[in-house]
Amino acid sequence: MADDDRPRRSWREIDNMRERSYYRSDNSSPGGKRRARKEEIESRHYKSELDKIFSGGSLAPGIAEKLAEAPVSEESKERHELIKKIRSEEKPAKLMEYLTKLYKMSNSLPRVEDVLIPATEHSNPAIALAALEQLNDLLENDLLKRAAFLKQKLKSVISLDEDEEVTEEAQNLLAKLP
Numbered sequence: 504m505a506d507d508d509r510p511r512r513s514w515r516e517i518d519n520m521r522e523r524s525y526y527r528s529d530n531s532s533p534g535g536k537r538r539a540r541k542e543e544i545e546s547r548h549y550k551s552e553l554d555k556i557f558s559g560g561s562l563a564p565g566i567a568e569k570l571a572e573a574p575v576s577e578e579s580k581e582r583h584e585l586i587k588k589i590r591s592e593e594k595p596a597k598l599m600e601y602l603t604k605l606y607k608m609s610n611s612l613p614r615v616e617d618v619l620i621p622a623t624e625h626s627n628p629a630i631a632l633a634a635l636e637q638l639n640d641l642l643e644n645d646l647l648k649r650a651a652f653l654k655q656k657l658k659s660v661i662s663l664d665e666d667e668e669v670t671e672e673a674q675n676l677l678a679k680l681p
Contacts, residue, residue: 590617606630628666635672650680
């Protein structure tokens with residue numbers, strides 16, 4: 504019998520082997536439970552700090568100092584405000600006015616779907632083409648999130664827009680959409 508030939512392991516050796524086992528989780532040992540609890544508390548604290556920041560609350564002193572040091576241009580603030588207005592505007596005339604102002608600031612549009620999709624219907628072909636090109640870039644880089652809504656807008660552009668170049672670009676983009 505081969506089993507009788509090998510030495511028997513003591514209970515201490517068996518316990519040590521179990522503790523070093525790959526399948527044993529850290530939470531079962533007393534130190535592992537404390538470590539997991541500490542990580543959970545730190546994670547909760549971190550998430551609450553982020554919630555404060557995003558809900559408009561006060562920033563931690565170190566972060567506030569660093570942000571205060573970073574200069575922000577008036578043009579950047581104005582662009583940010585225009586983007587906010589575009590996202591919330593419901594009246595088409597005002598929306599087109601804000602898009603025109605935003606485009607004239609730098610002869611380009613930001614790579615933000617909430618701005619680009621309405622810009623496809625702009626009466627100025629340069630703005631509509633800039634929006635379609637940016638949306639094409641987003642699609643090619645798999646960054647487009649609202650494809651179904653974009654399809655509807657592109658069909659509208661194709662049927663209503665009088666500029667051939669805009670219509671052709673919209674058809675090309677529509678053909679690429681899933």
